[in-house]
Amino acid sequence: MKLARALLLVALIWAGGVAASEVGVTDRSILIGMTAPFSGPSGPYGLDMKTVINAYFRQLNDAGGVHGRRLDLRSLDDGYETERTVANTRTLIAQEQVFALLAFYGSSPTTAAMNEVFGVAKVPLVGTISGADSLRQSPRDHPANRYMFNVRASYADETEAIVNQLTSLGFKNIAVFYQNDGFGKSGLEGVLAALRKHNQVPVAVATVERNSVDVSSAVQTIARANPQAVIMVTLYKASAAFVREMRKARQNPQFMTLSPVGADLLVQELADEARGIGISQVMPYPWNDTLPMVREYHKLLGKQAKPSYYGIEAYAMAKVLVEALRKAGKEPTREKLVAALESMQNHDLGGYRVSFSPTDRAGSRFVDLTVIGSGGRVLR
Template sequence: MRFNKILALSSLLLAAVTAQAETGVTANTITLGQSAAFSGPAKELGKGMHDGAQAYFDQVNASGGVYGRKIILKTLDDGYEPERAAANTKQFIEQDEVLALFGYVGTPTSNASIPAVSKAKLPFFAPFTGAQSLREPFNRNIFNIRASYFAETEKIVQQITTLSLKRIAVFYQNDAYGKAGLEGVTRALKKRGIEVAGLGTVERNSVDVSDAVAKIRASKPQTVIMVSAYNSSAAFIKAMIAAGSPPSFWNISFVGSQQLVTALGKDASGVQIAQVMPAPWDETHAIVKEYRKYYLQDGKKQWDYVSMEGFIAAKVFVEGLRRAGSNLSRDSLIRALETISHYDAGGYFITFNPSSHNGSEFVDLTMVAKSGRFLH
């Protein structure tokens, strides 16, 4: 009898030690890592993703956390540079020992981090990118909650060609992100027997668009599809308008919609942008009401698509934590996330399964009105 009691007590102690030893998990905390641009020309994207997520996590923590554990989101600035993102990822994994990586911003930065993610086998959740490299080939560690750039560019090209516009140029960032978007555009055009009319590039974290403007103007496009961040995109649009007889302009979601409008000022009127999240002012969606309520409570004053995405990402992630149960680990979290099927986050639906971690294909098209508001 005494031996059985000792054996039972030993088993309980072993279980407790094992639970405490799980990476990124203690009896009271769950630690995540986020590398994003918090400085430089793309800093508002990193700030938006972080602030939206933090607003949701703060509410969860105020209500007692998940199984009594508070969520801690650690951040490191990568300035939207892949080498810094890779170093940050190494620190999160080897020094901070986080449970998961969350809300990375950008294609080149995410791509640079994936080798370490795959080696450590930790979840890489909700990167702010629609690149195929984060979708194909399938990687068990990566979970996407936004539509792909292929889906965005397909919908943009579909709309443009409906308007009988066939001279379509592409302005893109000269890196993995820009090339991913360009691939989506050329793929969609090829389906319709159309070739790209002209190409112009800009370097990452640069606003030197003079060469791109000259090349694209020479192609005499009716419209330009843009695959860059908000500062370089604004510089390009302003330069094209100043040169006279500008075409129409389309952007994919990564641009940072509100940030682009702010940078453009009066020149924003008529600019069109694909969106992969619900409009943050459309309270017909329950998730938008929830976001606006908690975001204001967190001291923020301006709603936008980027923080909306961070908020939704946090909500879906917390659903995964709850499904994983109190015995939380990297592997149990991955398995729990894979059970999320037709999950209604409040009018925005997510589906994962063991063979696909691409949670949504939702794409909306918006246009900026003279007032600066988004029409959709």
């Protein structure tokens, strides 16, 4: 009798998925972890991403999930702070026991989390809002990078496109305003490298701290150089403060900035003052549904929500993860997921392609240049 009860208990445990072959996977679900800013100056970015991912997972789950398993998202707020991101990543892996990670945010936070936590734990991360080179090194040289799968172009790709555009228009006096962290420094390095190709150097360089809008010193430094253009490697709050103060100082250069700024949030912050600011983008134009991926994104949002570059990037990240999970098969493991991702070479998400291999984690080199027009509309 005792033996029969023991066998029954084992059978029930197995049926309930407790004895599944991989952490975070049961017979009914797969648990995915996310850490991003949901509060603070960068909170709107993370909230937009989380909303889109949750909506996509609901849509997917309603249609039967992936190989019969539903996807559940466990998300934690890091406020765009490196230490919190690292701590959250540890919590997601060790306590929440997620199967994989999705949609992180920021160069310094993601690089630290990769080197200290998920790269060591061998838990793959699909997508982060960062173009830093530190996240794109070959896994052969940097083993932790084996578990980092980028879905966007690098800051070097973005800054090269911006510099090429400015120099083609005859600009020779170009300044740089950057955020003093991994994001800003990576962007600065990209600008310097691109300018060298045109035998130029910045006429001025100034910085602002992360999550700060204290731009007075930067404005003084750059205004003294009277630049024709300023490339801003900053987020929307600092960018808006800088543009306002430069114009108060009677400086009206061509302002350019990178994709992480968030075009809609910059417009919201600056209103009519945003007109004329150029922005490099690493995702397809989210307001034109000519591409299949954009049409899917619009359908997912419905009529009430507003499309955004952050939203469509979150959708692209989630699609990459889901398609890799399908490739990983009915009994997924983290190593099978890594192998599935590495097999996605020149993979079409619906008009937007990503590519990985055992030695390549770049994901994409797609860059599009846009400008803010009248009424805050983003124009290509």
